[in-house]
Amino acid sequence: MTSFFADIYLWVKALHVMAVISWMAGLFYLPRLFVYHAEQVAIGEPTDKLFQTMEMKLLRLIMNPSMIVTWIAGLILVLTPGIVDWTSIWPWTKALSVLGMTWFHMWLSVRRKAFEAGQNNLAGRRYRMMNEVPTLLMIVIVLSVILKF
Template sequence: MTDWLVPIYPYAKAFHVMAVMSWMAGLFYLPRLFVYHAERGQAPEPAGSFAVMEDKLLRLIMNPAMIATWISGLCLVLTPGIVDWSMIWPWTKAACVLAMTWFHRWCAGQRRILLAGRGQSGRRYRMMNEVPTLLMVGIVLSVIVKF
């Protein structure tokens, strides 16, 4: 049933890497924009500029990249003979990807909260900015080391 995925595997893998890079770039940058928005966005003009940047980053780059990452990743996982589900690594990667998706949704929620003028402190956003890095470490170690 999924044998048709075998010949497109290299293309799905290449597309997956490109999509992940785009998604991660947004996940690294959006919380940094939140820091600037929270710390310097009290005046109407900076807050408006940050709101536009946050919206475009989330809507035009991050959301499509996340969807492309999920679709291409599912193609990879469904390709026969690629994943040995008896090992631990696919489960740790899956947990980290689910956590990354939760973080993406958290960021989208924080953008709405910032627009309403009730955002968190710059310090809190700085701390949250480390979450995608930690999850990326878990994903890369899972896939490369296959522990």
């Protein structure tokens, strides 16, 4: 099995990078949609339904599948012999950051359901601030993987 992982390593790595890019695009865009939804749309307006549809499709059709592929490919990479030095700090900082990114994804999913139920109680400012979370986590992940500190 370990030889198999080594044989497919570059393909899995490429898939992982593509999935991460797709996931990050959604993590950046969905909170921005929430900002406009919270600030400019009243419950029950036709635009409310339009935003709900855009948010739902972004989450279900792009973000969820790309998060799943990111995780599966990432775990395969971790299981590939000789790739990760677990005595270093970087795999742990990356792992914690990926868990944080996953938590943020789940938080966005809960917030989408609040909009759908007409129960959003957060202001656009809060979504603007939360929009910085994936950026900060991405910085930690990239520095961890590239610099291997």
